[in-house]
Amino acid sequence: MDNNLLEIREVTKSFNNSIVVDKLSFMVNGGETFGLLGPNGAGKTTMMRMIMNILRPDSGEILYNDEQRHKIKGLHFGYLPEERGLYPRATVMQMLIYFGTLNNLTRHKAQVEAIRYLDRLGMVDFTNAKINQLSKGMQQKIQLVAAFLHDPAVLILDEPFAGLDPINQVVLREILDEYKKSKKILIVSTHQMEQAEKLCDHICLINQAQVILDGTISSVKKKYRENAYFIESDQPMPILHELKEVDIIEEKNNAYKFSIANKNLSIGELLSKLKGKIKIKKFEIVEPSLHDIFIRLIQEQTAASN
Amino acid sequence: MKNLLRIARWEFNTRIRARSFIFNTFISPLLFTAIITLPIFFFQYQPEVSTKLIGLIDLSGENIEKELQNDLNNAYRLKNGSPEYMILQVSLRGSHIYSAKLKEQTEIKSRRDSISVLYEEVKTQRNQYFRNRSLRNRANLLQSSYDRLQFLREEKELVDIELERFNVVMDSVYKQEAFKMADSLLITDVLNAYIFIPYDFMKTGEMQYHSKNPGDFLETDRFSKILQTIITERRIINDEVERSKIREWLKPIHVKRYQIFPEGQTEWNFYIQFYGPVIGVFLLFMAIFTSGGYLFSSVLLEKSNRVIEVLLSYATSRQIMGGKILGLGGLGLTQVLIWFGLTALIMSTNIIPVQKINYLTVTNGLYFLLYFSLGFLFYGAIFIAVGSLSANEYDAQQINQFLRTVAIFPVLLSLIVLAEPNSPIIKLLSYIPFLTPSFMIMRIPISSYPITTDIYITTAIMIISIVMVTVFAGKIFRVATLMQGKKPSWSEVLYWLKASSN
Numbered sequence: 001m002d003n004n005l006l007e008i009r010e011v012t013k014s015f016n017n018s019i020v021v022d023k024l025s026f027m028v029n030g031g032e033t034f035g036l037l038g039p040n041g042a043g044k045t046t047m048m049r050m051i052m053n054i055l056r057p058d059s060g061e062i063l064y065n066d067e068q069r070h071k072i073k074g075l076h077f078g079y080l081p082e083e084r085g086l087y088p089r090a091t092v093m094q095m096l097i098y099f100g101t102l103n104n105l106t107r108h109k110a111q112v113e114a115i116r117y118l119d120r121l122g123m124v125d126f127t128n129a130k131i132n133q134l135s136k137g138m139q140q141k142i143q144l145v146a147a148f149l150h151d152p153a154v155l156i157l158d159e160p161f162a163g164l165d166p167i168n169q170v171v172l173r174e175i176l177d178e179y180k181k182s183k184k185i186l187i188v189s190t191h192q193m194e195q196a197e198k199l200c201d202h203i204c205l206i207n208q209a210q211v212i213l214d215g216t217i218s219s220v221k222k223k224y225r226e227n228a229y230f231i232e233s234d235q236p237m238p239i240l241h242e243l244k245e246v247d248i249i250e251e252k253n254n255a256y257k258f259s260i261a262n263k264n265l266s267i268g269e270l271l272s273k274l275k276g277k278i279k280i281k282k283f284e285i286v287e288p289s290l291h292d293i294f295i296r297l298i299q300e301q302t303a304a305s306n
Numbered sequence: 307m308k309n310l311l312r313i314a315r316w317e318f319n320t321r322i323r324a325r326s327f328i329f330n331t332f333i334s335p336l337l338f339t340a341i342i343t344l345p346i347f348f349f350q351y352q353p354e355v356s357t358k359l360i361g362l363i364d365l366s367g368e369n370i371e372k373e374l375q376n377d378l379n380n381a382y383r384l385k386n387g388s389p390e391y392m393i394l395q396v397s398l399r400g401s402h403i404y405s406a407k408l409k410e411q412t413e414i415k416s417r418r419d420s421i422s423v424l425y426e427e428v429k430t431q432r433n434q435y436f437r438n439r440s441l442r443n444r445a446n447l448l449q450s451s452y453d454r455l456q457f458l459r460e461e462k463e464l465v466d467i468e469l470e471r472f473n474v475v476m477d478s479v480y481k482q483e484a485f486k487m488a489d490s491l492l493i494t495d496v497l498n499a500y501i502f503i504p505y506d507f508m509k510t511g512e513m514q515y516h517s518k519n520p521g522d523f524l525e526t527d528r529f530s531k532i533l534q535t536i537i538t539e540r541r542i543i544n545d546e547v548e549r550s551k552i553r554e555w556l557k558p559i560h561v562k563r564y565q566i567f568p569e570g571q572t573e574w575n576f577y578i579q580f581y582g583p584v585i586g587v588f589l590l591f592m593a594i595f596t597s598g599g600y601l602f603s604s605v606l607l608e609k610s611n612r613v614i615e616v617l618l619s620y621a622t623s624r625q626i627m628g629g630k631i632l633g634l635g636g637l638g639l640t641q642v643l644i645w646f647g648l649t650a651l652i653m654s655t656n657i658i659p660v661q662k663i664n665y666l667t668v669t670n671g672l673y674f675l676l677y678f679s680l681g682f683l684f685y686g687a688i689f690i691a692v693g694s695l696s697a698n699e700y701d702a703q704q705i706n707q708f709l710r711t712v713a714i715f716p717v718l719l720s721l722i723v724l725a726e727p728n729s730p731i732i733k734l735l736s737y738i739p740f741l742t743p744s745f746m747i748m749r750i751p752i753s754s755y756p757i758t759t760d761i762y763i764t765t766a767i768m769i770i771s772i773v774m775v776t777v778f779a780g781k782i783f784r785v786a787t788l789m790q791g792k793k794p795s796w797s798e799v800l801y802w803l804k805a806s807s808n
Contacts, residue, residue, distance in 0.1 A: 016798060054618040054788070079619035085612035090320065098316050102309055102620040146616065156619075 004030030004065055006051070006154065006185045011060035013046055020046045022209035023060065028202070030183035033176065035190065035200030039298055042206040044189050045082070048156050051187070052077050064154070064185075076103045078152035082159045082189075084139050088132035092118070092142055095131065096149060103150035110149065117145040120171055137163040148175060154185040161195050173199065193291035205294065207301050213293070221287045224296070228259045228286035229267065233278045246270070257286060309621040313629025318636050321600050330596040331641050338588050343581060357388055360529075361396045361491060361500030363484040365477060366507040370536055371395055377532045396491070396500065401483045411472055418465040425458040477505070492516060501529060511537055578663050583748040584720050589645055590674065590747050591714055594681040597638030599706070601630055601686050605693030605787065606702050614787045623784040631686050638682050639675070646671055665751030673750050673761070680768040681743035685709065687775040694779075694786035695799065709740075716744035727752040728760075736764060739771040 006028040013021040021043040028034040038044050049055040051062060053070050062069035069075075087095050093114060100110025118124045121141040131139060140163040147155060161169050176199070180186055190196050196203060203220060205213035213220060231237070232255040240246050240256055245265040250257040260267065274280065288296075321327055362371055375393045382390040398404045432451035435444060488500040499517035507513060513533060515526050539552050608614040617626055652658060653666065688709065696702035716723070716735070723732055727749040736745035742764045749757060782799065 049615075049618075049788070052619045054615070077619045079616055081612055081615045083612045085614070085616040087320075087607075087613060088611065098312070099616070099620065101312050102617070104308075143616075 003183050004153070004185055005063075006187075007061075007063040007066075008047075008051075009061040009063065011047070011050060011057045011062060013043075013050060013055065013057050019209050021050070021057070024206065024209070024211055025060075026204045026211060026214050028185050028187060030185055031180050032186070032201040033180060033199050034185070034187045035196045035203040036187055036206065037190065037193070037196055037203055037294065038206035039191075043209045044206060045158070047206070048079075048158065048187070048189065051154070052079060052156065074104070075154065076150055076152040078147035078150065078155040078157075080143055080147045080157040080160055082162075084136075084143055086131045086139060086143060086146075089130060091128050091130055092123070092134075093127040096142070096146055099146045100149050103152070105150050113149045113151075114145060117148055117175075118142075120175065121145065121168060137165065137168075140164060141168065144172065144175075148179070151182075152184070154187070155179060156187045156189075158189045159191065160188060161190070161192065193289065193294055197290040203290070205297060207298050208305065212297050212301055217290070220290070220293065224288045224293045226259065226286065226288055228257060230255070230257050230282070230284050230286050231274075231280060232256075232282040233280055235278055237274070237278055239274065239277065243270070243273075255282075307625075310625045310629045310632065313617075313621065313626055314633030314636065317600070317604060317630050317633030321597075321634065321637050322640065324600075327596065327600075327637070327641070330592055331644055334592055335585070335589055335645065338592075339581075339585055342584065343577075346577070357384065357390060357392050358498040359392050359394055359496065361488045361497045362393050362503070363396050363481070363488060363500065364503045365481060365505045366503045367505070368503075368508060368540060370503065370533075370540075373536050373539075374532065377535065378528075381532065382528065394497070396484045396488045398480065398483050398487060401487065404479055404483045407476055407479050411469075411476055414465065414469050414472055418462065418469055421458055421462045421465055425455065425462060428455050428458060488516065492518065499525065501533075503533075508537060508540060579752060580720065580724055582663060582665060583723075583751050584717060586674070586747050586751065587714075587717055587720070587744045589642075590678055590681065590743055591710075593638045593641050593645075593678050594685055594713065594743065595710055596641060597634045597682055598685045598689050600637065601634045602689035602693045602702065602706060604630055604634070605690050605783070606696060606699060609694065609696075609787045610699075618788075623787075624780065627690060627780060627783050630690070631683065635679070635682050635686065638678060642675060642678055670751060674747060676761075676765065677743040677746050680765065680772065681713075683772045684739055684743075684768060684775060685713070687772065687779040691775070691779040691782045691786075694783045712740050713744060716741055716748060720748060723748045724752055728757065733760065736760065737767055739768055742768055 008024055008026050008028075011021055011024045012019065024043070024047060036044050036047065046055065050057050051069070056070065064072055064075060090098075093111065096114040096118075097107055097110045100113065101107060105113065115124060115127070118127065118141075121144070123138065123141050123145075126134065126138065131142065134142065144157075144160065147157065160172060164172060176186065188196070188199060190199075197217065200217060202216050203213070204211055215223070228249060231240075234254060236254055237256060240248060240258060243265070245260055246258050247261045248256055248258045260270065271280075271283070362374070364370060371393055375389075375391075378391040378393070379389045384390050428451055432448065432455060435441060435447045435451060438444070441447065485502070488497065488502075491497040492500060499515060502514040502516065504510075504512065504514075511534075513530075515529060517525070520526070542552050542555075605614075608617065614626075621629075649666065689706070692702060692705045692709075696705070719732070719735070722729075723745070726732065732745065732749065735741050736749060746761070746764055749760070786799075
C-alpha cells in the first residue's frame with residue numbers, strides 16, 4: 001500500500017486580528033504516529049480543525065496526497081476531541097450507529113464495527129446503556145470507538161489516553177499499531193510527554209503559533225543530547241571523583257550520571273581507564289526526555305519573546 | 307446531501323419520542339382550549355341549586371315588587387320549574403327605632419286628621435251661618451268662624467310642614483334601618499342579594515345591587531335588564547300609552563349576526579369566530595416553538611457538550627444546519643398533521659358544531675401549513691444563531707423567552723383583529739416577519755373576503771426574511787458553535803458576518 005502524505009504549508013490563521021497559527025509547516029507520513037505537541041493555547045486545536053476542514057486557513061495550504069484538502073470530497077476523519085463530544089441521553093449503540101452512518105457506513109456495518117471495537121475495549125455489555133450512565137473513562141472509550149469505527153483516512157486524537165486505565169491504554173496502543181499498518185495518517189496531540197515519547201515516531205512542537213521543533217523522536221533526542229552518560233557498577237567508583245575532567249551530575253547506589261567537561265578526555269579513554277578496576281554492570285549515553293526538551297524549548301522561547 | 311438527511315433523521319427520531327413532544331402535541335392544546343373556554347362555560351352554566359332570595363328596598367313608591375317578581379318568573383326558572391328568584395320586600399317590623407318613629411308619625415298624622423276634620427266642621431258651620439240671613443248675631447258668628455277657620459288653616463299648614471319634615475326623617479330612618487336589616491339578612495345568608503331602589507329611580511334609573519359577590523355579572527345583568535324593562539314601561543305609562551301595547555313594544559330583541567362571503571353567508575357566532583382563530587394562533591405558536599425550541603436546544607446542547615466538534619469533522623456546517631432544520635421542521639409538520647387528524651376525527655364525530663365553523667376547510671389547512679413552514683424557518687434560523695452565540699443556557703433562555711413573547715403578541719390584539727381583520731394597522735403589523743404567521747392565521751378565517759394579495763405579500767416578505775436570517779445564522783453557526791465558555795461581543799459577531807468565509 002502506498003504511503004499517504006499530509007502536508008501543511010505555511011498555514012496561517014487569525015481570529016479578530018490575533019494570530020493563532022503563524023506560517024505553520026510540517027508533514028505527516030502515513031504509517032507514522034505524528035505527535036502535535038505544545039502548551040495550552042499554542043494553536044494545536046485550531047491546526048487540527050483546519051486539517052479537518054472545520055476551519056479554513058487565512059493563507060497557506062493543506063495538502064493530502066498532493067491535493068488541496070478542502071477540495072477533496074469524501075475524505076473521512078476520525079476525531080477524538082479533548083473533551084467528550086457525546087449525546088448524554090442517547091444509548092451507546094444509537095450514537096455509534098449515527099456517527100458511523102455519517103461516515104457512509106451502512107447501519108448494519110456500523111453496528112458490527114461498533115460491537116467489534118466495544119468488545120476489544122471491554123464495553124460490549126454497555127451497548128444499550130445511556131451515555132450519561134457511564135463513567136468518564138467509559139465515555140472516553142465510546143468516543144474512541146466513534147473515531148475508529150469507520151476506518152478513517154485520517155485519525156486525529158486529542159489526549160487519547162486521558163481517563164484510560166493501564167490495561168485499556170495497552171489495548172488502545174494495539175489498535176493504533178494496527179491502524180498505522182494501513183499507512184494512514186495518524187495525528188496525536190497530548191500534554192503527556194511520556195506518552196508522546198512512547199507512542200510517537202515523529203513530533204512537532206508548537207508554541208506561540210509557531211513550530212519550534214519538528215522531527216523524528218530519535219533525531220530530536222540526538223539534537224538535544226546533553227553530553228551526559230550513565231554508568232552503574234556493583235561497587236563504588238572513587239576514580240570518577242578523582243578525574244577532574246568528569247563532572248558528576250547525580251550519584252546513587254553505585255550508579256553515576258555524569259558529563260565530561262574537558263575535551264582532552266574522550267568517553268573511550270575514560271572507559272579504558274575504568275576497565276579492569278571495576279566491573280561495569282551498565283553503561284549508556286543519557287538522552288534527554290521529551291519532557292525536558294519540551295520545558296527547555298518553551299522556556300527559551302518565552303524568555304526570548306519577553 | 308446524504309449526511310443532511312442522516313442528521314435530519316437523527317433529529318427527528320430522537321425528538322419524536324421525547325415526552326415534551328407528546329405533551330406539546332396532545333396535552334398543551336387541550337389545556338389551552340380548556341383554560342380559555344372553561345371560564346365561559348362555568349359562567350354560562352352555573353349550577354342552579356335552589357331558588358335565590360333577593361331582598362328589595364323600594365323607596366321609589368312605584369311598587370315594582372310584583373312586576374319584578376313576575377318578570378323574573380317568566381324569564382328564569384329552575385330545571386324543576388320553580389322560580390329561580392324570589393323577591394322579598396325588606397320588612398322593618400322588628401326595628402324599634404322605626405316603630406317609635408312610625409308611632410310618632412301616626413300621632414302627627416292623626417293630629418293633622420283631627421285638625422282637618424275640625425276645619426271641615428267649622429267650614430260647614432260657617433256656610434250655614436252664611437246662608438241663614440235671619441240668624442241673630444250673624445255678623446259676629448261669621449267673623450268668629452272666619453277667625454277660627456283661619457286659625458285652623460294655619461294650624462293645618464304647620465302640621466303639614468311638620469309631617470312633611472317628619473316624612474323625610476322617616477324615609478331616612480327607613481332607608482337606614484332597611485339597609486341594616488338587609489345587610490344582616492345577607493350576612494346570615496338568608497338573602498342571596500338585595501336590590502335598593504331609591505326615590506328618584508324613575509328619573510335617574512340608578513339602582514343598587516348588594517351581594518357578597520358583586521362581580522357576578524350574570525346576575526346583575528339579569529336584574530338590570532328586567533328593571534330596565536319595568537322602568538321603561540312605567541315611563542311610557544306616564545305618557546299615557548295603552549298598557550297592552552307596551553308589552554309588545556318591549557319584547558326583547560335577539561340579534562343574529564350573519565357574515566357575508568362571496569360564496570354566501572353564514573350565521574356569525576362570537577365563540578366560534580373568536581376562539582377558533584385564537585386557538586389556531588396558539589397551535590401555530592406551539593408548533594413553531596416546539597420544533598423551533600428543539601432546534602435551539604439541539605444547537606445549544608451540541609455546543610456545550612462538544613458534539614458539534616465531532617459532527618463538524620464528519621459533515622459540513624451547512625449539512626448540519628440543514629439537517630437540523632429539515633428534521634425538526636419535519637417534526638413540526640408531523641405535529642400539525644396530528645392536529646389535522648384529530649380535528650378531522652372531532653369533525654366526524656360531531657362533538658363540535660362543525661357545520662357552523664366555516665373556516666375548517668382544506669384551503670385554510672394548507673394556509674396553516676404554509677405559515678407554519680414560513681414561521682418555523684424564520685424563527686428556526688434565529689434560534690440557530692441564538693443557540694450558537696449563547697455562552698450558556700441561561701443567556702439563551704432569556705432570548706428565547708423574548709422571542710416567544712413577540713410571537714404571541716398578536717393574540718393580545720385578537721379582539722381588534724376580530725372587529726376589523728383588514729384594517730390598515732393590522733395589515734401593517736402582519737407585514738412584520740416576527741408577527742406575520744400569527745396575524746395571518748387569525749386574519750384568514752375572520753376576513754369576510756379572501757386576502758389573497760396579503761397572502762402573496764406576506765409570503766414574499768417571509769421568504770426574503772428567511773433567506774436573510776438563514777445566511778446570517780449560517781455564518782454565525784459556523785464560527786460561534788466552536789467557541790467555548792465565552793460570549794462573543796457584538797464586534798466579533800459583525801466581523802463574522804462581514805467575513806465571506808472563515
